[in-house]
Amino acid sequence: MSGALRIRVRGQVQGVGFRPFVWQLAHRLNIRGEVLNDPEGVLIHAQGARIADFVAAITAEAPPLARVDAVETTPFTFDTPPTGFEIAASQGTGAETRVTPDAATCPDCLADIRGDDPRRRGYAFTNCTHCGPRFTILKGLPYDRARTTMAGFEMCPDCAAEYADPGDRRFHAQPVACALCGPHLGFEDANGAHPDAIAAAARALLDGAILAVKGLGGFHLCCDATNAQAIDRLRRRKYRPSKPLALMGRWQEIDRHARPDTEERAALASAAAPIVLLAKGDPLPEALAPSQNHLGWMLPYTPLHHLLLDAVARPLVMTSGNLSGEPQVIGNAEARDKLGGIADAILDHDRDIARRLDDSVMRLTPEGPMILRRARGMVPDTLPLPDGFGDAPQVVAYGGQMKGALCLIKNGQALLGHHLGELDEALSWDAFCQADRDYAELFDHTPEVIAVDLHPGYRPTQHGWARAEALGLPCEEVQHHHAHLASCLAENGWPLDGGKVAGIILDGTGLGSDGTVWGGELLLGDYQGFERRAWLKPAPLIGGDMASREPWRNALARLDQAGLSDWADQLFGDKPLEIARMAASKGLNAPQSSSAGRLFDAVAACLGVCADRQSYEGEAAMRLETMAAGYLQTHSPAHGFGFYDVSDEIDPYPMFMQMSRALAAGESVAHCAALFHIGLARVFARKIYGLYKNLEAEAVVLSGGCFQNALLLRLVLEQVDIGQLPVLTHRTTPANDGGLALGQAVIAAARHPVRR
Incomplete structure (x- = not known):
């Protein structure tokens, strides 16, 4: 392969330094021609003796933020043989290629803000083609500075020279800026503005203040994560009594207060810089995540965050800056209006945020990665x-x-x-x-x-x-x-004609095709359709949506079904049981539901966990998982609690009977939580085995919000691993x-x- 080629590169190849990479590669391999952006991606016209090496290196050596989906080559004839290799002007309009997600500060830019160059030492908006804001500043395509929130910041001569030099890592980095020409920080508290924003913010945090801090996709509410009084004030002001709070720390803080393994460290350090759930290490205040054995950590992912963490040298709470139930605040005036009653001071800047993006959240399990929230750094991939x-x-x-x-x-x-x-x-x-x-x-x-x-x-x-x-x-x-x-x-890339699969779908609620509320299902289906082959026995959602907030309602319905009304009277005697039972019997705002999520709530209430009310979605189930996982670290029960499943309907009444006897015999709440998880996993696995034995399914699918319970996922996988069918789970969505x-x-x- 030595003749001229037209090379089409498809994928995430714009705004990631791909053209200068190709330019440098061509000069290294003595390739002549041109590279340019167009609506389909990157287009290269090239010739040279080492053209085969050149094509191979396009994928093998691509820039850190690039994702090459395809490299397509066809013969090409130059009108005039080229004598060198150049970056040509972009062609066409439209949006056939992808926009790059925002990326955490790269090591080179981190070195710049800690270096000696006065243009970037301590500068909170340092970036290059390998890092920095992308999607959060983009207003339109094609992606260039004029269509970003950097449009109002005219580059100084030094930045302009970097931007124009194909050999510089800031070549065509649209947010490129320095202290002379770019955005600037501001800090304001009750005493007014302060000239050294980072130093003032650090002092305030160390004094126990709550700050509103402007990040990439919105404001965070921030306080010292070692200060129990500051955490308590933040919870009271934000009306967030127990939902876990996200933390930000440098490696030294994370390694002290958590136990990240190799895969967790790689996830934390990735360009997406998500929040990663990590097992607790040296103790921090329990109020950060009550009754949980994990904390959500992220590394600083902008120069602003790095500078702030360097100044305080301790972990910080970084939770979404919003009023309870509202989206994250993104504007400076909006932050003063909405967060002024929560934050004691505001650390902001004058670069606008084009679109609101929460922090992504993930968990690493022995079964693989688990995306809990897909947002900053992961979209719009x-x-x-x-x-x-x-x-x-x-x-x-x-x-x-x-x-x-x-x-x-x-x-x-x-x-x-x-x-x-x-x-x-x-x-x-x-x-x-x-x-x-x-x-x-x-x-x-x-x-x-x-x-x-x-x-x-x-x-x-x-x-x-x-x-x-x-x-x-x-x-x-x-x-x-x-x-x-x-x-x-x-x-998982299952083909359109790949055949039917058996799906265990466990979640909160969703309208079923029969008009009832589903949530604990075994489906046999494919993309075109499905059959409902088994389901949890429905129970009334007493009070409708209130049932998802007050677990005792679900427990009452299930215990009455199981013939354990006396136990329900003992557990929930202070509740309006007569009214609730009347509503259930008459079907008044009490729709029937097979929800697995509400079954978790019922079990939790029987065990005294969040019985009266959940302060956030999934609180009861998360606490059950934590207790059960802790118990199974030191115990290996031979059996779980039983379910009755001789028909298509899976009835949990034996489980409640066994649980009541176990508690009466002095067994721990954690013991009962573990046996519930085991029993639920095994009963659905038995149903899967029937479909496999009858040759009806080509694979097993595990989906629905309950499978973000890592323990349940592991137990089900252990049960359905029958050595024949592939088991498909969520890893990237x-x-x-x-x-x-x-x-x-x-x-x-x-x-x-x-x-x-």
């Missing part, structure tokens, strides 16, 4: 669609009501959007509508099909139907748990409703297989 979806139309899917996220399909890729929160909140809904417009514009997306959840009361469902009617498009309704199954299939839109999108694409 895309997933390749599985085989068979090559002709899929452009689809937009709107997800569910909880953990809102939307998904776009275009050109064989699926873009699962960022976490948008609970969409019954007005401001969160406004953020969802903005994201819908935003993604469509940024990715030049024109939907041909719209997909929504089956539930007509969900706001995204109503929005999808309204948009479909306005545009004259088909709107596909997708059953909630079928979408969970399909999202796991798509993430959330198992909870944050991944729902991906499943909706591929199901809609399967129903409309030919591009219009």
Whole structure:
């Protein structure tokens, strides 16, 4: 291969230093030609004796933030033989290539802010093509400075020279800036502004103050994580009594107060810089994460964070800067208005945030990575669609009501959007509508099909139907748990014609195709459809949505079903049991539900855990998992609590009977929590075995929010590992409703297989 080639590079290859990388590679290998950006990615015209080495190195040596999906070569003829290699002007318009996620500060830029160059020493907005803001400052495509929130900062001659030099790592880094020409920090407390913002902020934190700190995708509320009084004030002011608080620390703080293993360290240090759940080390105040054995840690991911952590030299709370139930604050004036009653001071800057992005959250388990929240650093990355979806139309899917996220399909890729929160909140809904417009514009997306959840009361469902009617498009309704199954299939690259799979789908609630509320399901299906083969015996959700907030309601329903009403009277005698039982018997605001999430709540309430009320979603289940996992570290029970499963309906009544006897015999709450986990895992695994034995399933899928319980996931995997069927789990998308839109999108694409 020595003739001229036209080389098309597809993937995440713009805004990551790809053209200067190619330029440097060409000079090293004596290749002549040009490289440029266009709407499809990077285009190269090249010739030279070492052209084969050049093509191979494009993938093998790509820049840190690049992701090369394909390198396509075809013969090419130059009009005039080139004598050198140059970076040519970009061509075309549109959005066929991807936008790069925001990236944590790279080692070179970290060295710059700690170095001797006065332009960047201590400068909180230092970045290069290998790091820094991308998606959070982007206003439009193509990605250049004029279409970012850096447009108002004119480069000084030194920055302009770096920007124009292909040999410099800041070549065409759109946010490039220095202390002479770029954004600046500000610090303000009750005494007014302070000239040295970092020093003033550090003093305030060490004195016990609560700060509002402007990050990449929004404000955080920050305090000293070693100061129990400051943590207590933050919780009281934010009305967040017990939900775990995220922490930020340097390696020295993390290594002291946590026990990261090799994989956890790699996740923390990745360009995405997510919050990673880590086992506790040397103690910090219990109020950071009451009754939990893990803390959520992240490394500083901007120069501002590095400078602040260096100044305080201790771990900091970095929790979302918002009022309870509202989205994260992103504007300076908004922060003063909304966070002024919580924060004692504000550390901000004059670079605007184009879009709100929470911190991503993940957990590393022996079974692999687990994405709990997909946001900053992970979006807007895309997933390749599985085989068979090559002709899929452009689809937009709107997800569910909880953990809102939307998904776009275009050109064989699926873009699962960022976490948008609970969409019954007005401001969160406004953020969802903005994201819908935003993604469509940024990715030049024109939907041909719209997909929504089956539930007509969900706001995204109503929005999808309204948009479909306005545009004259088909709107596909997708059953909630079928979408969970399909999202796991798509993430794992399961082909369109790969055959049916057995899916254990365990979550809170979702409207079933029979009009009842599902949540503990065994499905047999594929992208096109499904059958419901087994389910938890339904129980009334007494009080409707109140049942998800007050676990005693679920316990009452299950104990009455099990013939244990006397025990319910003993446990919950201070509750309005007569009214609740009447509502259940008459079906008054008490819909029947097979929810596994509500079963967790019922068990927790019987064990005295969060019986009266949960202060955040999943609190009872998380505490059960913590207790059960701790018990199983030192005990190996031969059996779990039993379930009755001779029919399609899985009845937990034996489990409650056995649990009541165990408690009466003096067994610990942790013992009962462990046996419940084991019993639940085993009963669903038995149902899977029946489908395998009858040759009905080609694989097993585990999905739904309950599978973010690492212990339950491990126990189910141990039970379904029968050596024959592949077991598919979530590793790069959330198992909870944050991944729902991906499943909706591929199901809609399967129903409309030919591009219009």
